[in-house]
Amino acid sequence: MRVHFIAIGGSAMHNLAIALHNKGFDVSGSDDVLFEPSRTRLEKYGILPQQNGWYPEKITTDIDAVILGMHARTDNPELLKAQELGLKIYSYPEYIYEQSKDKLRIVIGGSHGKTTITSMILHVLQQAGKDFDYLVGAQLAGFETMVKLTDAPVIVIEGDEYLASPIDRRPKFHLYKANIGVISGIAWDHINVFPTFDSYVEQFRLFIKTIQAGGTLIYSKTDTVLNEAVEADDTTSVTKIPYQLPQYQIDNGVTSIVSDGKQYPLEIFGEHNLLNAEAARLVCKQLGISTGDFYQALTKFKGAARRLELLGKNESTNIYKDFAHSPSKLQATIQAVKNQFLDRKLVACIELHTFSSLNKDFLSQYAGTLDAATEAIVFIDSKTFEQKKMEPYDASVVKKAFDKDDLLFFNDPGELKKYLERIEINGKNLLLMSSGNFGGIDLAALANNILKNI
Structure with a gap:
């Protein structure tokens, strides 16, 4: 070929x-x-x-x-x-389907958690010695590439809702025709493509209908919008399995899942990640992996790249970077760090970088999302407005949208770097969130400089 x-x-x-x-x-x-x-x-x-x-x-x-x-x-x-x-012209999701139409197709959808759920499944399947193909949206430890296509009987696909190609305006996850589908939650995103909340939710309603007859939908019971979409669906040929938080405890900064009288200490944390784990567990159960074997394998899971990734720490401070950029992801990530370290204050810095997050009509969706942080910082690289051909706005617009008068705003990466390096960080955690690159700031070097100054 x-x-x-x-x-x-x-x-x-x-x-x-x-x-x-x-x-x-x-x-x-x-x-x-x-x-x-x-x-x-x-x-x-x-x-x-x-x-x-x-x-x-x-x-x-x-x-x-x-x-x-x-x-x-x-x-x-x-x-x-x-x-x-x-x-013959294909979008890449169309071609992934073309190469996997004779396999059992597992498609992970949702506004948040897709990469982590997919990564968890891949990690557990690898630990179990299973033969599988995959498509995942991040580079994972132990996996040479983000796509694998062989003669394996199963493929695990991270399926996002963005458009397939410039000439194919269908969401990618509609094209995979899942046998087992997962939806982690629904929170409005991609406003440039789905200008109303309902037009966005409709893509998930349609995804459910693309699940093949005799297939399975695994979905989060904790998401109200998602539950309404599932309950309204009249598809009878698909088995629908809800999930919610497992039993867990936090001791000395370590989160453990408690199951069948056993504790499974994890390297990841946060209720959003525990929900992700339950989605992954139910998928793996469909593939013949027991709950105990799943949780045991999960204890060795270090997380997907850029998802609550630890940049540096000492006895009183942890510095993380995270891919969070949408309102729901931002709120979940902040809450996860707060709950994991109840005795520490939190400095939270979000870079607005995507078309949706920079859109003035969407910006109000961020209202209250930084309230749990002790100190809140928003960064927009002035060059991003130029690159995306969008009209820039100032700190007053951002503060009003986030509904937070004491919020700090930066639009120059050099000034942001200087400020962060001068923070009195002792007894605080720092959380840096973006789907961009903070204007080219070397975050690992920044974390090192901050910790050196304590």
Whole structure:
């Protein structure tokens, strides 16, 4: 099979390219810009484009499939050439389905927790010696790539609700046709695509209907909006299994799940992660893994990359970075750190970086989300407004939206770095949250500098 990737440098795209290369496919690709780690990883496997840019002459009739990334535009010259030649054009979720239509497909959906639930399942299956394929949205310890495609009978897919490609406006998780579907919760996101709350919720209602006959839906009983969607669904051919918090306890900063008279100490913490664990447990139960074996394997799970990742600590301070960016994720992450360290104050800093979080019409969704923090900081890199071609706004707009007059606002990464390095951090934790990169600040070096100053 000869496959060509348009916008090969994307996170999922370059991993899919590597997976197909490993499967023996003849893989080529193009992109106008390639960042790390995509560049190095594509080069390692011998499939890095020789030059950046779009080259319609690469598109020839001997190509079996063109895979189109979200980064490409509808007027992309390679796409136009492929359409002119009548080649088969797939989005990457469509092609994942094409490669897995004969497998048992497990699809993890929801506004939050998708990567962590998927990562937990992969970790436990690996510990159990199971044969499986996967697609996950973060690099995981012990896994070479974020996509694996072999002859395994099972595939575990992190399925998000964003659009499949520039020419396919369907949410990705609709295209996988799950046999086992998970929904972790529903909290409005992607306002640029789903301008109303109901249009966003509708995507999850539709996802339930894509679950194959005789399949299973596993969903969080703790989410009111999700429960309403499930209860209103009239699909009778799908078994619906709710989950809620397991029994747990926190001792000396360590969270343990309590099950069948045994304690299982975890390296992760927070009620949101305990809910994630229950979703993963129920999936693994469907695959023949007992509750005891699941929890025992989970004790060795260190978490997904950038999810409550510990940057540094001493006796009185922990510094974390987290991928949280939406209101629900922000609130859950802050509460998790507060509950884990009841005797410490918390400095919480959120970078607003996504189209939704920067949108003035959506910003009010953040009202009250920073209230549990002792000190609240919001950062928006001034360059982000320029890059996204959005009109900038000042601290007063942010403070009003978050409904917090004592909130601190920064729009320059250098000034934010200086401020954080001067904080009296003794007896406090610092939580840095973003789906971006804080304007290029080296967070590991920052944490080291802060701890040195105590």
